Amino acid sequence: MAKFGSFIKTIKMQKIKICGIKSVDEARVVLSFDISYIGVIFAKSKRKVGLDLAMEISNLVHKNKIKIVGVFADISEDEILEISKKANLDVVQIYGEISPNLYKNLHLENIEIWKVFSVSNELPNLENDFYDMPLFDCKGKNIGGNGISFDWSILKNLKTKFGLAGGIGAYNISLASSYKPEVIDINSMVEDENGIKSAKKISLTLSNLMEIK
Template sequence: MGKTALKICGIRSLEEIQALKDLPIDYFGCIFAPKSPRCVSVDLAKEITDVAHSVGKRTVGVFVNASLEQIMDTIRLTGIDVVQLHGAESAAFCETLKPLAVQLWKVFPVWDKLPMMEEYLPYIAFPLLDTKGAAEGGNGLAFNWQLLKGLVPYSFILAGGVSTANVQEALQYKPAIIDVNSKVEQGNRKSRSLIEKLIEEIHKHNK
C-alpha cells in the first residue's frame, strides 16, 4: 500500500516554516492569489522555499487565474517545485505549462458529484479535489467523500475540511496527498501541536 504525503498550505511567514521545518511535512504551500488573506510576496516565497529546500522539502505555489508570464516569473524568482492552479484554468493552459521543470496540480471543486477531469489528466501530475465554496481558495469545508470511491488509489490530492478529527476517514479513500490549511491553525497562524496530531494520525495509516 502506498503512503499518503502531507501538504501544509498557506505558509505566510518565515517564522512559520522555521517552526515546522523539522516535522515530516512533504510540501509547504505559498499562496499567490491577491484576494487570499494568506497571500505572500515573491520575495517571501523565495525565503520560505529556501528554508524548505534546506531540509529536503518541497514548496507549492498556489495561483488563481494567473497569466503564463506571471507563473513563469514566479517559478524563476522563487524556485518553487509545484504549480497549483486554483482557478478556471483550461486544459489547454495546463498543456502550455507542462514543459516547465515543475510538477503541475489542478484544483477541481467538488460538492455533490465528481467533476470532469479527463481532458486535464495528460498535463497534470495530480488532480486536487477541494470543496466547492464561495471563496476562490480553500473553504475549510469537506465535501461528500463517498464520491471518492470510484477514483484510482493514490492518484489524487484531497483538500477541504481535513482535520485531526476526520483525517482517518479521509485516508480510507487513499489520497496520494492530504492538503490542509485552516484546520491546523489557531489564531490565524499554523499550530505546531495540531499539525503534530495530524501527522500522528497519518503515520498510523502509513505503517
C-alpha cells in the same frame, strides 16, 4: 535539527502538504514535521504572500529537502511561469484552466502541475490532459482555506491518483486517508485563533497517521 516526532514511524502511504504559509517563522514550525510539501499562496487570499517572501520561504524549504507548492488563481499564464521560476517552485497548484502552452513551459522547468477541482456533490470530468494530478477541494466562498469538506464517499471508485483538500484536520484525517489520496492537503484546520499554523494542532493531526515504533 531532528524532525519533530522523529521517534515515530509513519504508516501512511500519502504525502502531506501543509498550505497557506505566510512567514519564515511559520515555515520553520511546519518544517519541524515529517511532511512532503509546503504551500504558499499567490492567489487572492488572507494567506497571500509576495514574491520576495515566497523566495525566502522556498530557500528554507529546499534546505530541508522538502518541496514547495505555489497556489495560483486568476492571473495570467506568463505571471504563473515567471513567479514559478523566480520562486523556484517544485509544483504549481492552479485554480482554472491550463493551456497546452503553460503545461509545456512548466514542464520545461521541471515543475509539476496540480489542477484544482472545486467539488460540491459530484466529481468533475477529468479528461483534460494538461495537468499531472487533479486535486479535489470543497467548493466554497474562498479559493481554498474554507475549512469545509465535500462528501468524500464519491471518491471510493476513483482509479486515478489525486490530491484531497478541504477541511482536513485531526478529527477526519484518518477518514481522508482511507480514500487513498496521493496527497493530503491541510490548511486552516491546523491554525490557531490568530490564523497561524499551530505545532500542537499539526502534531495532533499527523499523529492519527502514525504509530509508535
